[in-house]
């Protein structure tokens with residue numbers, strides 16, 4: 001083991017860089033100085049735009065890509081430097097599911113799920129018993145003899161999940177596994193992954209470009225931009241206190257964080273001379289999420305607020321909401337202090353005349 005693996009972590013990236021040979025001999029830097037620790041049993045989501053480096057990061061965990069610098073470890077084993085039998089042993093600990101399922105069309109459901117066991121040399125009677133268990137586990141009872149072409153997208157992904165679990169891995173990698181599915185099917189597949197995480201204690205690392213997927217399933221998340229992790233931590237902390245502009249732009253779609261166009265176009269950085277309104281983001285977290293704090297602000301302090309946009313939803317088991325409001329700029333500091341005293345988070349976004 002190198003000194004850079006993190007003891008006790010399910011997956012760790014320590015100062016990881018990856019460069020590829022690009023066109024004309026130029027080097028393309030896909031990842032730079034990535035450090036991320038994923039604890040056993042976590043569901044960690046990596047979100048980023050196209051080309052940010054998500055797939056490269058994920059593929060390092062099962063040794064499909066090797067780091068140019070730094071260390072990637074699974075359960076303390078250095079994947080990037082493992083060879084031969086050691087690499088095969090690490091790969092058995094890591095299952096993977098894919099956006100387009102990657103099933104063999106010539107094999108049945110049972111045949112696809114059996115494949116990793118056959119490759120591992122498992123005796124046929126054990127393969128049959130294990131495949132039957134896995135089919136029940138992922139809710140495909142009665143479909144063992146069907147071929148992929150006879151299945152819906154959601155059923156195909158269940159086969160993919162069962163196949164990934166066949167060798168009883170400790171880590172499951174998900175490469176945009178719900179991106180090709182409709183919203184309802186996405187929910188059922190995410191629920192299955194959450195059940196597997198809970199029942200089997202499996203650590204899940206998933207990549208996505210949809211914040212809603214992370215909101216519904218992840219315990220932790222990291223935002224990747226230009227090959228660097230720009231923000232990471234427990235999902236609830238990031239939803240309630242995003243710091244990086246990229247995180248905020250991803251969050252805008254799911255949490256009502258985006259300013260309506262008619263305000264955004266007029267927003268000033270500094271309070272202007274004369275009457276103006278302060279535009280404030282108010283984040284409601286935990287038990288405060290449904291408290292009528294703005295009504296109390298009006299009644300107790302006589303400060304009226306306009307609601308510009310907002311949403312209340314759940315992140316994991318916690319209620320959470322964002323409201324964008326405007327208040328008379330002269331009373332803004334008092335309004336924010338009042339809301340903060342009552343457990344809400346506030347942030348001034350700007351001013352409008």
Ligand SMILES: Nc1ncnc2c1ncn2[C@@H]1O[C@H](COP(=O)(O)OP(=O)(O)OP(=O)(O)O)[C@@H](O)[C@H]1O
Nearest residue numbers: 020021028030048049050051052053054055056057
């Ligand atoms: N085998 C390769 N050879 C050369 N460049 C590569 C290779 N694989 C990835 N890259 C480059 O590395 C960068 C990161 O790519 P990566 O596929 O990891 O991004 P991504 O976030 O998964 O994108 P997407 O969401 O579009 O799949 C991109 O600039 C890409 O062009």
